[in-house]
Amino acid sequence: MTARSHMDTVVVKYGGSSLAGLDQIRAVARQVAGRHRAGQRIVVVVSARGDTTDDLLGLAAQLGVTGGDRELDQLLATGETASAATLSMALQQLDVPAVSLTGPQCGILGTGKHGAAIIVAVDTERVSAVLQSGHVVVTAGFQCINANGDTVTLGRGGSDTTAVAIAAELRVPLCEIYTDVLGVYTADPRIVGGARLLPSVDIGVMSEMSFAGAKVMHSRAVELAAMYGVRIRVAHASKPGGGTVIGSQNGEEMLEASTAVMAVVHDPDVARVTLRVRAQPLDVLQALARSSLPVDMADLREGSDGESAFQMTVRRSDTGAVRESLRETVDRGRGTLDVDASVGKLSVIGTGLLSRPEYAARMVSALATADIPARSITSSQSRISVTVPDSELVRAVGVLHDEFGLESTVGDTVNQV
């Protein structure tokens, strides 16, 4: 951690869709060059260009590698490294001194599984020295170095996390994330025509939105920002001034909010798992923890006959791994494991939701009126989630967006970008 706050330093992340073509790279370089000439010290974090990551994943799949593999990480990391070097060249062509750094060169230290690593620290010595010498730093996101000297990746969207980690370590108060959407909306604007761009979102609310399935920000990046007090601006690469600022909002701002429900988030990548087994709840929970797979909407009921019923949602792509991790528990407890992959998850996100119990009732009632059956309700202060048939998921988002008046609060509706 550096000793003082670099108030003149900015950390800016550009997503792969903003760097796909050479013209786009040149446009990003012009933006960065303008800020460099205005006297800012700039760390740019980049994702792999365009479809690079998908192409590399396709290559690996042809060789039987589908994820969580050391060699896949070596391969995938080349995408961000090439992207960083390319943007650095484009900056130099504008006479802006620039140095690209891989994650390892940038001191991004990580731990954990390949494809799902966690940043443990950022050794900013080199970044600080390069900034000090008047260069723009262009860092390859998504990748870090582990204790073996191997490259490990953070999983998809991990470049956001890289940017926030660098901002946190450099004590830069605002991290700017430029992407292909205009910011954070009250619902996915591709689904709800009247979805409204939120000029600001509390970071706790954003964390729930990301976890509930909002794609605009990687949930770990949001959690890291919350932990280190970094504010995030999410904006479209071509409109750097606008977008949504994500930060901790004080109580006063919260009281002024006209409604406690701020957004509707949907997630189609969901399967509901139901486990009935004679086992201690602890055994089931430990088996799940060992799998390191994200689980949501967990619900446990112990029956009087010693049989427990567990219900939870998992990522649809994780169902095989979940089955595998629970196989022994199921076999030993002579139980059953059912997977329903025909559901989607629908969440309303806000603050103090449990303090006003009418929200859960309104949510289920509005869906019922629209003939959409809601199941597996779970709620917390910041989120109420239900599962609905996935064929009804998109319609359900619109129903709830209307029910909670998210469009009508202000007039500036924004169409799909």
Place this chain on the structure above:
Amino acid sequence: MTARSHMDTVVVKYGGSSLAGLDQIRAVARQVAGRHRAGQRIVVVVSARGDTTDDLLGLAAQLGVTGGDRELDQLLATGETASAATLSMALQQLDVPAVSLTGPQCGILGTGKHGAAIIVAVDTERVSAVLQSGHVVVTAGFQCINANGDTVTLGRGGSDTTAVAIAAELRVPLCEIYTDVLGVYTADPRIVGGARLLPSVDIGVMSEMSFAGAKVMHSRAVELAAMYGVRIRVAHASKPGGGTVIGSQNGEEMLEASTAVMAVVHDPDVARVTLRVRAQPLDVLQALARSSLPVDMADLREGSDGESAFQMTVRRSDTGAVRESLRETVDRGRGTLDVDASVGKLSVIGTGLLSRPEYAARMVSALATADIPARSITSSQSRISVTVPDSELVRAVGVLHDEFGLESTVGDTVNQV
């Protein structure tokens, strides 16, 4: 340097054309797998796949970067890194444990300019540990790490040098280089139909051939092999048993050679530079040395009036850099610098050439008979070179191949591969 010779360890390099398609990668993986199962410890060094390097150079050129640049090295190195990870996955798919290493991870330590670095040492600790654990090591060639922690590349063909350096440091007696030609020929088989594959070549002769323009091996790789007593087998990737063995041959073998001329080598990437200037020869030589550009056929004549005439050949692509490095000397000495880019270099390679002066005479005479003017003759014990008009270069190779009877010595002529 490891303490003992790894007699059971092999170092094998595959060129980019042998790894271009997924089927080729699988074929290489099967070869390596067979040797792994036979009990060999294997270090595979790979180049970037197919046209990757050219594609990346094209991208960089569009951003105004043409060579010798830190960012270009960051970009280019992704080619070999991806290639290594991909081959490693293909090996794992055959149930062969494999670990890919970048040049830096592999402990390839280098120094010097970007795009033209020199390997100073190989820290084999990690390679040895990975081999010891029963894994195949797949190393990205062409790249090393410098004292700043930056990636620097060795220049084109540098993967050969990586392979020889690892073999030298591991004390592996034979380094196998698999490429898209069958081995070393008496002349380029694409030009001379009767060119003959040489089953073995003295390493000193090979060094001259590489420097004179033979593309089959990188000249620095040959020099490194000579320095550390590593023998090299150059063969086609699909015919691993054959090819040419390059090594130091003892006097007896040399005496048995029926002719002292072993090959004709041509190099079209040549320009002749003529410098007339009032300057100390030392000034000119120092200016050239500072440029670090390869110069051949240097000839210096001091005139009685204090004006010196220098003549030399340089790579045609280097002429701009040569002009730049000599500009000050030319200006100060009120001299002139002429560049003739319409020539090619033609060399006969052998042993003891100066001991038998008739070879130079036969060379020039045969060319004259064929109406090909030869200029700028330079000779050493192992090479006689002339420049000829580049329009006559290909024909001249055939004339000399005939003159020195390189085809007729044995019957096994090999057609173009």
